Amino acid sequence: xxxxxxxxxxxxxxxxxxxxxxxxxxxxxxxxxxxxxxxxxxxxxxxxxxxxxxxxxxxxxxxxxxxxxxxxxxxxxxxxxxxxxxxxxxxxxxxxxxxxxxxxxxxxxxxxxxxxxxxxxxxxxxxxxxxxxxxxxxxxxxxxxxxxxxxxxxxxxxxxxxxxxxxxxxxxxxxxxxxxxxxxxxxxxxxxxxxxxxxxxxxxxxxxxxxxxxxxxxxxxxxxxxxxxxxxxxxxxxxxxxxxxxxxxxxxxxxxxxxxxxxxxxxxxxxxxxxxxxxxxxxxxxxxxxxxxxxxxxxxxxxxxxxxxxxxxxxxxxxxxxxxxxxxxxxxxxxxxxxxxxxxxxxxxxxxxxxxxxxxxxxxxxxxxxxxxxxxxxxxxxxxxxxxxxxxxxxxxxxxxxxxxxxxxxxxxxxxxxxxxxxxxxxxxxxxxxxxxxxxxxxxxxxxxxxxxxxxxxxxxxxxxxxxxxxxxxxxxxxxxxxxxxxxxxxxxxxxxxxxxxxxxxxxxxxxxxxxxxxxxxxxxxxxxxxxxxxxxxxxxxxxxxxxxxxxxxxxxxxxxxxxxxxxxxxxxxxxxxxxxxxxxxxxxxxxxxxxxxxxxxxxxxxxxxxxxxxxxxxxxxxxxxxxxxxxxxxxxxxxxxxxxxxxxxxxxxxxxxxxxxxxxxxxxxxxxxxxxxxxxxxxxxxxxxxxxxxxxxxxxxxxxxxxxxxxxxxxxxxxxxxxxxxxxxxxxxxxxxxxxxxxxxxxxxxxxxxxxxxxxxxxxxxxxxxxxxxxxxxxxxxxx
Amino acid sequence: xxxxxxxxxxxxxxxxxxxxxxxxxxxxxxxxxxxxxxxxxxxxxxxxxxxxxxxxxxxxxxxxxxxxxxxxxxxxxxxxxxxxxxxxxxxxxxxxxxxxxxxxxxxxxxxxxxxxxxxxxxxxxxxxxxxxxxxxxxxxxxxxxxxxxxxxxxxxxxxxx
Numbered sequence: 001x002x003x004x005x006x007x008x009x010x011x012x013x014x015x016x017x018x019x020x021x022x023x024x025x026x027x028x029x030x031x032x033x034x035x036x037x038x039x040x041x042x043x044x045x046x047x048x049x050x051x052x053x054x055x056x057x058x059x060x061x062x063x064x065x066x067x068x069x070x071x072x073x074x075x076x077x078x079x080x081x082x083x084x085x086x087x088x089x090x091x092x093x094x095x096x097x098x099x100x101x102x103x104x105x106x107x108x109x110x111x112x113x114x115x116x117x118x119x120x121x122x123x124x125x126x127x128x129x130x131x132x133x134x135x136x137x138x139x140x141x142x143x144x145x146x147x148x149x150x151x152x153x154x155x156x157x158x159x160x161x162x163x164x165x166x167x168x169x170x171x172x173x174x175x176x177x178x179x180x181x182x183x184x185x186x187x188x189x190x191x192x193x194x195x196x197x198x199x200x201x202x203x204x205x206x207x208x209x210x211x212x213x214x215x216x217x218x219x220x221x222x223x224x225x226x227x228x229x230x231x232x233x234x235x236x237x238x239x240x241x242x243x244x245x246x247x248x249x250x251x252x253x254x255x256x257x258x259x260x261x262x263x264x265x266x267x268x269x270x271x272x273x274x275x276x277x278x279x280x281x282x283x284x285x286x287x288x289x290x291x292x293x294x295x296x297x298x299x300x301x302x303x304x305x306x307x308x309x310x311x312x313x314x315x316x317x318x319x320x321x322x323x324x325x326x327x328x329x330x331x332x333x334x335x336x337x338x339x340x341x342x343x344x345x346x347x348x349x350x351x352x353x354x355x356x357x358x359x360x361x362x363x364x365x366x367x368x369x370x371x372x373x374x375x376x377x378x379x380x381x382x383x384x385x386x387x388x389x390x391x392x393x394x395x396x397x398x399x400x401x402x403x404x405x406x407x408x409x410x411x412x413x414x415x416x417x418x419x420x421x422x423x424x425x426x427x428x429x430x431x432x433x434x435x436x437x438x439x440x441x442x443x444x445x446x447x448x449x450x451x452x453x454x455x456x457x458x459x460x461x462x463x464x465x466x467x468x469x470x471x472x473x474x475x476x477x478x479x480x481x482x483x484x485x486x487x488x489x490x491x492x493x494x495x496x497x498x499x500x501x502x503x504x505x506x507x508x509x510x511x512x513x514x515x516x517x518x519x520x521x522x523x524x525x526x527x528x529x530x531x532x533x534x535x536x537x538x539x540x541x542x543x544x545x546x547x548x549x550x551x552x553x554x555x556x557x558x559x560x561x562x563x564x565x566x567x568x569x570x571x572x573x574x575x576x577x578x579x580x581x582x583x584x585x586x587x588x589x590x591x592x593x594x595x596x597x598x599x600x601x602x603x604x605x606x607x608x609x610x611x612x613x614x615x616x617x618x619x620x621x622x623x624x625x626x627x628x629x630x631x632x633x634x635x636x637x638x639x640x641x642x643x644x645x646x647x648x649x650x651x652x653x654x655x656x657x658x659x660x661x662x663x664x665x666x667x668x669x670x671x672x673x674x675x676x677x678x679x680x681x682x683x684x685x686x687x688x689x690x691x692x693x694x695x696x697x698x699x700x701x702x703x704x705x706x707x708x709x710x711x712x713x714x715x716x717x718x719x720x721x722x723x724x725x726x727x728x729x730x731x732x733x734x735x736x737x738x739x740x741x742x743x744x745x746x747x748x749x750x751x752x753x754x755x756x757x758x759x760x761x762x763x764x765x766x767x768x769x770x771x772x773x774x775x776x777x778x779x780x781x782x783x784x785x
Numbered sequence: 786x787x788x789x790x791x792x793x794x795x796x797x798x799x800x801x802x803x804x805x806x807x808x809x810x811x812x813x814x815x816x817x818x819x820x821x822x823x824x825x826x827x828x829x830x831x832x833x834x835x836x837x838x839x840x841x842x843x844x845x846x847x848x849x850x851x852x853x854x855x856x857x858x859x860x861x862x863x864x865x866x867x868x869x870x871x872x873x874x875x876x877x878x879x880x881x882x883x884x885x886x887x888x889x890x891x892x893x894x895x896x897x898x899x900x901x902x903x904x905x906x907x908x909x910x911x912x913x914x915x916x917x918x919x920x921x922x923x924x925x926x927x928x929x930x931x932x933x934x935x936x937x938x939x940x941x942x943x944x945x946x
Contacts, residue, residue, distance in 0.1 A: 014878055021886030022874040024820015024860035031819035212824045212922050213887040263887030264922050296825035502885030502923045664881045664928055671925030696829035704916035704926040
């Protein structure tokens, strides 16, 4: 696309969706109610690992109001299939993960309810349906499950140790993926010749997405037509329809999925939840609509979780600090069964980060444990590997006596190397990494740090600063479809298969179509979230939506203009090539023939049908958003409390359609990254296997009083891979944040000699470091507290 | 069962409800006012904040039976008319103070009360401190704080609900 002045693209247009959301008129899943609906409650496992010897349901069935109880045995008897998660990323550009020794990995079938064993605390073992929610909960208390408790394993490294309990008999060693990437021999040679080798091991802790709307589903079954309807917010209704119809063993045309307003996603809603299948199944058995809404504690236990990567990284350097090679060993804890390998795969392609490292080698493993499943969580896999390399560089600089910024600058991928193929084969499309870095340091007032540090010291506080570069990839499901109809009433309707959960698609997508068809943004309506209308669509994940939808909408718009010219030519009785499209009107230059799109739609509807164009597009080439971030933290040495006093970032998102929305996405992304570094943790107590983060009382969240205001800038280096030049926004806020915050805290503690601290950087962790320096152990907590 | 009478968004309503009915359940299920949301059911997230007799109340933790005779304002009752937004609602829109919109009703009700108490003196530190009981996962709070501060400077924002 040639550079020209845009009318709508790039403008901070206020969001169309806000009118309903600020007045309480949103349509979230739990807001729907159907006549005669019954309510479901789920019986969940209290054990991390146990054999189900039997389930007694008679007492529950006789409980007041209870209508139906279903178990894993019923699930098998009714021939329900496991959820077809399809967890191995498989586009041309995804890193190909395989089973140990090659082949397709065993993923652990995900039945709606298990019949053999429970494999994590919170796993659904029965559904109880009753007239009211309270009666369903009372009934669930009366389902008696006879468990034979089995030994369990929680941490990924324990799971691959000899003699660990097997989560699945099919994979006795628990490691079901083991793949090597890169040039192992070349890497070994580089390490042998290196002046310096620096290594470190990190655990990027397990967190959860915490969308504010708990997941919810309302199903109904029409006996006469044999059709199911499901109201359930998700990351993409088309995928839910496809996979749930497979679970039920029905033709997809017999299931309609509606997903309107979705109260946050961040990855957790992209895969099918068992409860969605359970309410569909129950509604068919009962002949009544059935609703399930999770409590917050159920969400903490059983929302798909994120991260949990153990990474060991080694960097080889020459005497001037040039990076020669990188070696990494990454172990992803997927939990009790595998619903997605996206985090491991995405991270695998980006282990060398923003740096020009000639050779690299990676061993990537995924292991089962007796914990809730992990899934792609905001910026899937990239914060993990960014943390690894940016922390490793910091440690290398300190150990070898380099300035950490100088060391980064010396090794950045330069713009003239673009497109740049990194040592594991990812091709970075475009970017000006050094410029991002310079700009981030300016807006963070890096130079003014020393004065602020002294001022903090006078108040008895420790000030520290942290920095990180990042590059990430946006790949995602390659297929997207757009259907555009120009209506005689002056509106343009666009049907598209992505699914927003706060990203403002109804506005930014409308800006793109309004731009292409030269119409006011307010006249363009985006239709999403109803599978009876939307037939194809990849949903929203991996920062794919704007790029995929933008491209296919631009193509469909061009088709529509071509169709309009054909119809106008007929109307004007002139050759098609003489008709031009200007200012939203079809014009025959040199005459007074002119008609706008809407009028044309009206005039030609009878003979040619609606003025309509549809386009399905597949786009495989990934893009690589990138940027840099810096922050400052102030620590109270008496308590170990860390306050974030400054946070600045520069994010290259490619072409930015709506800066108001992109900045908002960045802010939220930063908060989620900072949250992981500072407070968030899905802690499972290893000896009992019990999750201890079950509510907002024990899962630390970013709050208004622990977050700063942000200084953010957008850099627009246009991507050559798609017509609009889009990369992706939003996830870039999260990607560097874990490393940036950790680097700042370690910097503040530099007098203690501490080189590394695990996330989350709670006051206790920081206080111990201040009190005991580098030699602290967990014992210190007990002896000193 | 117990009979309760409340004035909700200016209209008197009387219903016979189960003793254990929470205010939020009453609003959502009995009255169909689904703008008030349940994000945690343990009084921590603030998505269910309503204004009861002039003060904010997390409606997920109040028995409706204990509120007989009370005057309740929900997000649906805030705007002065069909096509006019309350200044706080308008500020959230202008400053992009919402993304998914699930926490937004609670945020707005809390903000309305905050502005009523502090007026145009409201500063960022106070907003951040007083908003601590309202969780948002999308915005990082940046634009919410900005929206509330902007609304506080609108003369029409104080005392209107």
